[in-house]
Amino acid sequence: MNNTAHLGGAPAAASTTDPRHDFAQAVALAGRTVAALRPEHYDASTPCPDYSVRDLARHELAVLRRLVAMGRGDDPFALPGLAQDVDVADDAWPTAWEAAARDAVAVWEPSETLTRLLTLPFGTLPGAAVLGVYVTEFTLHTWDLAKATGLSPAWDQELVERALTAMRRAVPAERRGEGVPFGPVVEIAADAPAIDRLAAWAGRTP
Known part of the structure; x- marks a missing residue:
């Protein structure tokens, strides 16, 4: 199955609504999940090809730091x-994540960040759409960490449903293959938990 190592390559959840609250919630849940990792988790494989738990946590911290730069212009x-370019000791994750998350949420708080046009590898979008993409990224990668470790994050069901709705709109089932960093949609029951339906839409197997 062709799962992506990260979601920064396509507008997975490009929304024009105000995503700042969902972004803060998604980042906070990702942070709590990273903080709950134990030493035996770090070398475990994840649903992201070639990414261990440690690699994925490093990647997500790199994304947070890049989002701070985006918000500042x-x-x-x-x-x-890249994960290998982020150096965090295994016992320093809560502190490193908290600092980056605090800066990322604060820098995106001004309303003008939502209308500023930003050019990324997948196109030029207003800030609100860009932030919406990363709501989905952090949510899915939190699922990846949970899948790899057996942790059970406390999902915000409404947030996950909004991310799923946006992803279905931005990346329909037939839009897979070259240039799209998601595998084919995985069949799943319509009444499955929202987070599993989101993972399945991204080509993961819940």
Whole structure:
């Protein structure tokens, strides 16, 4: 199955509504999940090809730091984006995540960040749409970490449903293959939990 290692390559949840609350919630849940990792988890594989739990946590921290740069109007690609370029000791994750999350939420708080046009590898979008993409990214990668470790994050069902609705609109089932970092939609019961339906839409097997 062709699962993506990260979701920064396509507008998975490009919404024009105000995503700041959902973004803060998704980042907070990701942070609580990272903080709950134990030493035996770090080398476990994840649903993201070639990414261990440690790699995925590093990648997500890199994304947070890039989002701080975006919100400030700086060049986000001047910062490391690959997992191997982020060096955090295993016992330092809560502190590192808390600092980056605090900065990311604060820098996106001004309303003007939502209308600023930002150019990313997958196109030029207003800030609100970009932030919506990362609501989905952090939600899905939190699921990836949970799947890899057996942790049970406390999902916000309404947030997950909004992310799923946006992803279905932005990445329909027939839009898969070259240039789209998601595998084919995985069949799942219509009454399955929202987070499992989101994962299935992204090509993961719940």
